[in-house]
Structure formats: C-alpha cells, structure tokens
Amino acid sequence: MSQSGPSVRRDSIKIGSYGGHEYRLGSIVGMETEPTLEEVYEQMPRRPSVAEVKAQAHRKKSISNRHVTGASQITVRQSIFPICLVTTLFFLWGFAYGLLDVLNSHFQTTLGVTKAQGAGLSGAYFGAYFLAPLTYAGWIVRRYGYRWTFITGLCIFGVGSLMFWPSGVKRSFGGFVGSMFIVGSGLSTLETSANPYIATCGPPRYSELRLNLSQSFQAIGSVVAPLLAAQVFFKNVNDTSLATVQYTYLAVACFVFILAVVFFFAPIPEITDSDMADGEEQGRDFDTGYVDKPLYKQYVLFWGVAAQFCYVGSQVAIANFFINYVQQVRPGTSQSTASNLLAVAQSLFAIGRFFSSLCMRYLKPRHVLWLFMTMIVIFICCAMGVRGNGGIATLSLVLFFESCIYPTIFTLSLRGLGRHTKRGASFIVSSVCGGAVFPPILGVVADARDTQIAMCIPLIGFVVSWSFPLYLNLFKAKELDGYLKSKVGIVAGENASVEDGVGERSEGGEKAAGVTFGQSFHKEE
Numbered sequence: 001m002s003q004s005g006p007s008v009r010r011d012s013i014k015i016g017s018y019g020g021h022e023y024r025l026g027s028i029v030g031m032e033t034e035p036t037l038e039e040v041y042e043q044m045p046r047r048p049s050v051a052e053v054k055a056q057a058h059r060k061k062s063i064s065n066r067h068v069t070g071a072s073q074i075t076v077r078q079s080i081f082p083i084c085l086v087t088t089l090f091f092l093w094g095f096a097y098g099l100l101d102v103l104n105s106h107f108q109t110t111l112g113v114t115k116a117q118g119a120g121l122s123g124a125y126f127g128a129y130f131l132a133p134l135t136y137a138g139w140i141v142r143r144y145g146y147r148w149t150f151i152t153g154l155c156i157f158g159v160g161s162l163m164f165w166p167s168g169v170k171r172s173f174g175g176f177v178g179s180m181f182i183v184g185s186g187l188s189t190l191e192t193s194a195n196p197y198i199a200t201c202g203p204p205r206y207s208e209l210r211l212n213l214s215q216s217f218q219a220i221g222s223v224v225a226p227l228l229a230a231q232v233f234f235k236n237v238n239d240t241s242l243a244t245v246q247y248t249y250l251a252v253a254c255f256v257f258i259l260a261v262v263f264f265f266a267p268i269p270e271i272t273d274s275d276m277a278d279g280e281e282q283g284r285d286f287d288t289g290y291v292d293k294p295l296y297k298q299y300v301l302f303w304g305v306a307a308q309f310c311y312v313g314s315q316v317a318i319a320n321f322f323i324n325y326v327q328q329v330r331p332g333t334s335q336s337t338a339s340n341l342l343a344v345a346q347s348l349f350a351i352g353r354f355f356s357s358l359c360m361r362y363l364k365p366r367h368v369l370w371l372f373m374t375m376i377v378i379f380i381c382c383a384m385g386v387r388g389n390g391g392i393a394t395l396s397l398v399l400f401f402e403s404c405i406y407p408t409i410f411t412l413s414l415r416g417l418g419r420h421t422k423r424g425a426s427f428i429v430s431s432v433c434g435g436a437v438f439p440p441i442l443g444v445v446a447d448a449r450d451t452q453i454a455m456c457i458p459l460i461g462f463v464v465s466w467s468f469p470l471y472l473n474l475f476k477a478k479e480l481d482g483y484l485k486s487k488v489g490i491v492a493g494e495n496a497s498v499e500d501g502v503g504e505r506s507e508g509g510e511k512a513a514g515v516t517f518g519q520s521f522h523k524e525e
Contacts, residue, residue: 033142035066035274035419037292043068044278063270065142065422071201071271072279075489079202079210082268086201087214089150089194092157092256093187094221098346100125100180102229102323102339103245109335110242111173114447122320124177126312126435128184129191137189138426141196145270147263149193154260157186161253168246179249186256188429196425199411200271203489204283207414208365211407212357219350219403226343277419279488288416288482295420300476304413305431307468311405313434314458314465317442318380318398319346324451325383329391345396352403359404366480369408370469375401376462384455391452405465412472415483434461 048070063069100121108118132138141149160182167175198214199207228248280290295301318325322345323338333341352372359368379401382394410428417424438457445454472480 033065033139034423035272035277037277037419039066040068040274040277040281040419043274044281047073047278063145063272065145065272066274067272068274068278069270069272070275071269072275072282073489074202074269074271076202076206078269082266083198083201083210083214085263085266085268086150086194086197087217088259089154089190090214090218091221092252092259093190094218095225096157096183096187096221096252097218097319098222098225099229099248100320102226102342103176106229106245107173107176111171113173114443117173118320118443120173120177120440121180122316122439123436124181125184125187126316126433126437128181129188129435130430130433132185132188133192133426133430137192137429138423140189141193141426142273142422145272146193146197147268147270149189150263150268151260153186153189153193154256154263155186156189157183158253158256158260160184160186161249161256164249165246168242171242188432191429191432192426195407195410195429196414196421197271199414199425200276200279200421201269204279204486205484205488205490207483208408208411209357209360211411212353212360212404215407216350216353216357219346219353223343223346223350226339226346229339273419273422276417276421280416280418283483283486283488286482286485286487287478288486289479290416290418292418295423298417298420298424300415300472301413301417301420301424301427303468303471304409305427307465308406308409308413308428309431309434309437310461311402311409311434311465312432313436313438314461315402315405316435317438317458317461318395318455320439321442321446321451321454322395324446325395325455326392328451329387330389341392341396345399348396348400349403352400356404356408364481364484365408365412366469366472366477368404369412370466370473372401372404373462373466373469376405377459377466380455380459380462384452384459387452395455409465409468412480415480 047068103121107113107121113120137149137153140152160179163179163182164176167179194214195211198211202210277292280288280292284290319342322342323335326338326341327333327335356368356372376398379394379397383391383398386394410425413428414421414424438461442451442454442457445457
C-alpha cells in the first residue's frame, strides 16, 4: 500500500498557490486534520490496551487526531469519571439557557424593548452556534483534542459573563446582546466537544443512553435558573434594577474559571477520529452496515442537521415566549408567577430526560425519538387552540416530550461517521443556530397578532424534525439496531481487570471488542 512521494488526500481540494505555498480547501475547513482510512488500518494491529488508555488520561499535551489511542475500547467503568466531570458542563449551559428565557422577558420590562427586540438576545446567543463550531471550536477539538477545547470554551464563557457588569452599568441592551454572543461562543465551543465526547466515551451500544442522562443535568440547570430568577430578578427588586443580573453573572464567571482549572488537571482520555474509525471497524461484525464514505455522502448526518436546526429553533422559540404565552392565555398572571410556571414546565423537561433514558433501557432509541416527536406535534397543536390552564398544561407537555429530542438526534446522526465524527459533530452543534432564527419570527408574529397564534412557527419546525425519525425507522432500522448489539467496550468491562493491565481479553481469550483486525478496506469512493 506504499506509494512514492507524499499522498494527496481525496477530500483536500487545491484552491490556489502563493509564494511557493499551496493552499487547499481541506486545510481551511479542517479536513486535513482527519485521518485517512489507510492511516487507521496501519495502527490497528498495535492498538493500545485499555490499561494504556487509562495511563495516558493525565496527558496535558495535545494528541494528533490521526493517532489511534485505543480509547474506542473504553469500558463503562473507565468512562464513569470523565463523563461525570463533563456532565457538569451540561448543567452550566442549562443554567445559562434558563436565564436567557427569563432575561428576554425581564429586559422587555426594565429596558422597554419590544418582543421582537427581546428575541435579539436569543439571536446573539444562538447565532454564535453557527460560527464557533464550524470555525475555531471545530478546529481546536480536531487539532488539540477535547481537554483544551473544554478549557477554551470555559474561558470564553467566563469572559462573556464578566461583560454583563459594564453592560448593566451602562444599561445598554446592545451591550447585553454583545455579552450574550460571547457567552454563546463559549457554550457552543463546549458543546462542540462535550456532546461528541459523551456520545463516544464508552461502549457504542449505550451512546444514546449516556448522552440523554448527561443532558438531564442540563435540564436541571434550566429548572434552577427560572426559579432563581423568580426569587431574585422579579421579587423585592425595583422593576428597573439590573444589579441582580450583574451579580448573578459575576458569580457564574468565577465558577467557570475555577472549573477550567479543574479540567486542566483532571484525567480525561482523549478520543480521536482514528479511534472512532477503529471502533466502527471493530463493530462492523454486528450488522452496523458501516462503510467508510466521504463526508459529503453522509446523508443521514445532513438530514439530522436539518432536523436539529428546526427542532432547536422551535424549542427555543417556545421557551423564550412561554411567559408571554401564559400571560395571554390566562390574563392577570404576574411575571413572577409566569416565571414559576416556566420553572414547572422546565421541571417536566428534566423529568422527561430521565424518563426517556429509562425508556431507552427497554425500547430502541429510534422508536423513542419517533414517539416523542409525534407527541410534540399533537400537543403544540392543542396549545394553539386551548386557553387558560388547559393551554398552559398542553404547552408544558410539549416541553416534557422535547426532553430527549436533541441528544437522540445528535447520537443517531453520528452513527457510522467513523473518521468524520468530530467534524460531523461540529455540523450538528452549529445547527443549534436555529435558535437564532425561529424566536425573532415568532416575536414578529406575536407583535402583529398574539403569542398563541404565533405558536404555528414552532409547529412548522417540529413537523420538519419529525421527518427524521420517520426516515430512520423506515430505512435505517437494521443498521441502527446493529449498534445495540455491539460488544465493543463491553467484554473487557465485565470480565477483565483494567488496573492489572489485562483489560484487552475476556475469560475465553476473546478480544475485548469481540473482533480482530481485518485486512480489507471497507471504503466507498
């Protein structure tokens, strides 16, 4: 398989040259940080054992994305600590997201902005999701690894939180929007690394379950934030005061900077794209239908991106205008009471995360996704026609069934990407920018008509998202079910002692992954 001269990557397109240097499209968008299938196959016979993976978890230096570290075989026991640590990040952006919903309504009162202008906060926050994952965040995670992406995201988040102080001093809505953009940049950087890390850190068969459980703490953060806002922003405080907002974000900034230091010293196994390709090859014997394909032929990924864009946009639009919806369908409701009802709805969202995780222990993730999306469409239609407590109840049930949608679309879209996993994850995270598109549209319709009628905007998004699980259940069922039978990372965790360095074999002498290194290439040109 050797060849003379340097190899030319098929996914790296020459776009010009200057000063004797050749510039290629692949190097600009991050393709050249990905391994070739040939590079992965060359390293598979000398794949490190799971004991060696554990020994390297304290490594502070970055690791090449083309290097097989052996992390594709991480067992359940090995994955517990890093997953618990990364899960703290989910709580952080759940808290930030929950505050965003309340700040939107609070600024309408304190700064006199319209509903459409208030949605500009969401536009800034989620607009950052379009830029960061596809540019610097995606490049950092491929070039330097997960640890340094976590640290970078936390530092950016901390800087954005500090910027709330001068914005409050100047009472500048534009300043708050700019600060929220920086916060969104930091959180999107964290999501670019945390979501794929949770999805890939451990046995593939539990990928959906892991991410749903971790995201449950994001939902808890979303519950805590409105409760805090109801007791701090809207209670015993002058309507024009912004001091509580300033002190809240100052505390958040201090916390995230401390957390960045923790991530620097914590043992975090690095999982590269080469590991993901290695893991896909190991799991191929379980009918996953894996074939290495160029990124532009990963049609399930791009459908998932579109579904995620529409779902997140609809979810954010509902959350942003939940308080306005409550005050319209039940006239006379105070802002503090409406905020408490939002906390109740977010509590249902959190409960739904744990409930959906339980369902995935007994039902296939693709079935759970389709069922929950169907219920969302039904209840959002009801919320458009029912007033009073009935309308509030149906909209709250929409949040309950929204619970598992984002993490399940995320993990199912990553299935079969192999060496394209990190770049594919960047595309999925960037689709969160739908949260910048839908709320302003809903705000315009709400200003022109009313908030209840404006719920037709998220309904449209949910219908588009519903098409994704429908497609998976009709045409990709066999391949997705193959991952549920995979024994990669399972055998070693049950029958071997990782600490003793024998984690690569089970009692019967079977390889931990259940398969051995193959000689042929499974590649689609």
